[in-house]
Amino acid sequence: MKYEFAEVDKKGRLILPAAIATSMGLAPGSRFKVRQAADRLILHRPVTRIARVYVEPTTRCNLQCRTCMRNVWDERIGDMEKGTFDRILDGVRALAGTPRGARAPKSALTVFFGGLGEPLVHPDIVRMVRKVKETGASAELITNGILLTEDLSAELIEAGLDMLWVSLDGASPECYTDVRLGNDLPRVVENMKELRDLKIARGSETPRVGVSFVAMKRNLSELPEVLRLGYRVGVRRFLVTNVYPHTAELLEEILYRRSLGESVDSRSTVKMPRMDMNKDTARIMETVIDGYYGAKLEGIEILWPSDACPFVMKGSVCVRWDGKVSPCLPLLHAHQSYLGDRLRTSNAYWIGSVLEHGLPELWSSPEYVRLRKRLEEFDFSPCTSCNSCEMANDNEKDCFGNMIPACGGCLWAQGFIQCP
Numbered sequence: 001m002k003y004e005f006a007e008v009d010k011k012g013r014l015i016l017p018a019a020i021a022t023s024m025g026l027a028p029g030s031r032f033k034v035r036q037a038a039d040r041l042i043l044h045r046p047v048t049r050i051a052r053v054y055v056e057p058t059t060r061c062n063l064q065c066r067t068c069m070r071n072v073w074d075e076r077i078g079d080m081e082k083g084t085f086d087r088i089l090d091g092v093r094a095l096a097g098t099p100r101g102a103r104a105p106k107s108a109l110t111v112f113f114g115g116l117g118e119p120l121v122h123p124d125i126v127r128m129v130r131k132v133k134e135t136g137a138s139a140e141l142i143t144n145g146i147l148l149t150e151d152l153s154a155e156l157i158e159a160g161l162d163m164l165w166v167s168l169d170g171a172s173p174e175c176y177t178d179v180r181l182g183n184d185l186p187r188v189v190e191n192m193k194e195l196r197d198l199k200i201a202r203g204s205e206t207p208r209v210g211v212s213f214v215a216m217k218r219n220l221s222e223l224p225e226v227l228r229l230g231y232r233v234g235v236r237r238f239l240v241t242n243v244y245p246h247t248a249e250l251l252e253e254i255l256y257r258r259s260l261g262e263s264v265d266s267r268s269t270v271k272m273p274r275m276d277m278n279k280d281t282a283r284i285m286e287t288v289i290d291g292y293y294g295a296k297l298e299g300i301e302i303l304w305p306s307d308a309c310p311f312v313m314k315g316s317v318c319v320r321w322d323g324k325v326s327p328c329l330p331l332l333h334a335h336q337s338y339l340g341d342r343l344r345t346s347n348a349y350w351i352g353s354v355l356e357h358g359l360p361e362l363w364s365s366p367e368y369v370r371l372r373k374r375l376e377e378f379d380f381s382p383c384t385s386c387n388s389c390e391m392a393n394d395n396e397k398d399c400f401g402n403m404i405p406a407c408g409g410c411l412w413a414q415g416f417i418q419c420p
Helices: 018-023 082-096 125-134 150-159 173-180 185-202 220-232 279-289 359-363 366-377
Strands: 034-036 041-043 052-055 110-113 138-143 163-167 208-215 237-242 268-271 293-296 316-319 324-326 335-339 342-346
Touching (some): 125 138, 125 150, 150 185, 163 185, 220 237
Parallel strands (some): 163 208, 208 237, 268 293
């Protein structure tokens, strides 16, 4: 890790290196979170600047995974139309400072193609990636990998895709089929190998490849082999998330039942040094973390505490397939899920639509500015740990007086669920 040095001027003001200030969106007058640890300051990105635009190209999918929200919702399936995406592009150009037709400079903005469908199902997905890259923004995409043919991989490389995430919830055909309800693991692995080989043949470092793994009781034992399998086919980034329990069946699969009502700050912690990880140390570590201790990996809980909206803190905004704009992926679509043993309704929440207002205009609207401030302060009732009254049944309001979206029951904000 390369360090740069900040300074304190004669008036006691902190002066950051210009490149860091620019990349973090720290303009004169910026307001941002600061957290003091024992021997360091943690500075968070100001919530006044868009850094990540999630785009949902479609809600269609070629799979019917048992873990998917689409199994329990009642919403119309649709594809993003060209006119809707062009409106998003106009906003991305404006945010990146790139006039239409001009050569785009490198931007700190990322456009992420994901949501509740399979992006590769959309017939114009390659064009979408190419158009994003023409604005100077980075482009990322998540896929189940089944449609990632050799020809499509070549097109995505040519289009300039920066990062490709593959959802992989098992390393054996039996486990993969159990979760994904389709015996396509050999095809996915072969597709990833072909992508790796194409990158080597073309001398391309991109797209970088990551694997997203949804952890639950039925597949957790396969995580080590998923890591090994992924590494063999060129994966260098892995993201592990808990399952989001939409059904009673999935509720029995969660790995955080005890942790759900536990405050991070109330646990005893063991600060571990660097050491070789082998069978002996792993056995001792298992004993250490089994009970009232929480083995703290240096920096994790300090750098990303609970009661923090990861979407707002990363400067994100999300656009649904029909153009509606939400502050996060969980609020794009109305759905139900379990919070403990309580079936909870999460109602969709939209700031507006790109078909009526541009992204910069929506981002700067008074309603959205107020919402980001609420989410930054996160003064919501602690529904995840309390979960004792009828107000926890939905996100309409809470006992602190917050109205929709009342985010105290959000599993993302407590670190249980995470997205790339």
